[in-house]
Amino acid sequence: MDKFKITGKSRIAGEVVISGSxxxxxxxxxxxxxxxxxxxxxxxxxxxxxxxxxxxxxxxxxxxxxxxxxxxxxxxxxxxxxxxxxxxxxxxxxxxxxxxxxxxxxxxxxxxxxxxxxxxxxxxxxxxxxxxxxxxxxxxxxxxxxxxxxxxxxxxxxxxxxxxxxxxxxxxxxxxxxxxxxxxxxxxxxxxxxxxxxxxxxxxxxxxxxxxxxxxxxxxxxxxxxxxxxVIADRIETGSYLAGALMSEGDVLTTRTSAQFLHPVLKKFEAMGATITTGDDWIRAVMKGRPKAVDIRTQVHPGFPTDMQAQLMAVCCLAEGTSTIIENIFENRFMHVPELQRMGANIKVDGHSAIVEGVETFMPAPVMATDLRASMSLVMAAACADGESIIDRIYHIDRGYDDVENKLRSLGVNIERIKG
Missing domain, CATH: 3.65.10.10 (Enolpyruvate transferase domain)
Incomplete structure (x- = not known):
């Protein structure tokens, strides 16, 4: 079973072309x-x-x-x-x-x-x-x-x-x-x-x-x-890479995509302190300093998408203050919480709600991907951790992120696939 080895403390920055949804x-x-x-x-x-x-x-x-x-x-x-x-x-x-x-x-x-x-x-x-x-x-x-x-x-x-x-x-x-x-x-x-x-x-x-x-x-x-x-551009892939900028004081430009489908996510990014600029087929996120805590409630479209919950939780883990995340779509979509906790996150779960007290940095650790979107939250957390992390069961990320290693490398992430 393949794994990712990621050496962290990366500043996630650069341009990435978004694939079809x-x-x-x-x-x-x-x-x-x-x-x-x-x-x-x-x-x-x-x-x-x-x-x-x-x-x-x-x-x-x-x-x-x-x-x-x-x-x-x-x-x-x-x-x-x-x-x-x-x-x-x-x-x-x-x-x-x-x-x-x-x-x-x-x-x-x-x-x-x-x-x-x-x-x-x-x-x-x-x-x-x-x-x-x-x-x-x-x-x-x-x-x-x-x-x-x-x-x-x-x-x-x-x-x-x-x-x-x-x-x-x-x-x-x-x-x-x-x-x-x-x-x-x-x-x-x-x-x-x-x-x-x-x-x-x-x-x-x-x-x-x-x-x-x-x-x-x-x-x-x-x-x-x-x-x-x-096929339209993948709004979740777009949001995932932009989230990396917020976690690392980075600067990410996503191209061949559309802000039209991402308004609820981009509004949260702005509330966390990011500067968001958009064009007809591009979105850029620039982050200076530590993100601010926000509250998130997943909803059916046009509300905040459940497929971006794990990635935003990873950002909230590094935010200044306390965030509340309420998952209204899937009852088991906090399975990434124990893995983020292994990396030093301060998260308490009560039913469909998670209280996230921000910490200054992630710690490297061996972790396991539990589902498709959770896998990207762990990858981004590992990229920001001070040291080497191993992410197991990455077949989840292969189900939904096209050419993920090369795209992450283009953004400055030190990532290696270990064949299992």
Missing amino acids: KNAALPLLAAMLLPNDETVLHNVPTLKDTATLIELIAGTGVAIKKEGNTVVADARSVTSYYAPYELVRTMRASILVLGPLLARFGEAVVSLPGGCSIGSRPVDQHLKAFEALGATITVENGYVNAKAPAGGRLIGCDFTFDMVTVGGTENVIMAAALAKGVTRLENCACEPEVVDLANMLVAMGAKIDGIGTPTMVIEGVDSLHGCEYS
């Missing part, structure tokens, strides 16, 4: 199953998760290949509607193939998903919506078996999600795009990644109103055609 690329890849045609998708990050989903899609018979950051898929050759446990167990987003397969071919068998252990993320909202669209759903031996009504086509409906769910919204709008009639969805997720998927579906010929709002109306069409599309 992992959280957007995965549903866009799944959507390539929908048209009976060739689709070209640009700006796809090179990650373990994208590779897994491409392998899963190839397993259905789709001719799909990735060259550089471009994926080309021809879904005219689908021969299987089965997504095996061996692939799905490694990545929660694999469930996103269920909607496209069910909508286009009238049936699908998909393993229940795995992924980061950050709390319960049930797929019941996906399945309830598919049942409302007329599908018959059974769960047997860890697999979801889904069949469309007689005639093989889903039927438009009115459906309200019981809770805001990004993956559920994405799965259902893909399915509804090929349903017979009109589907009205309430309490939809409004994240930029959901908007990106809806825009790609429209480019394929889907008819969707209300994109970016809690209410979306999808008028089903008989078929979708291929298109050429580009």
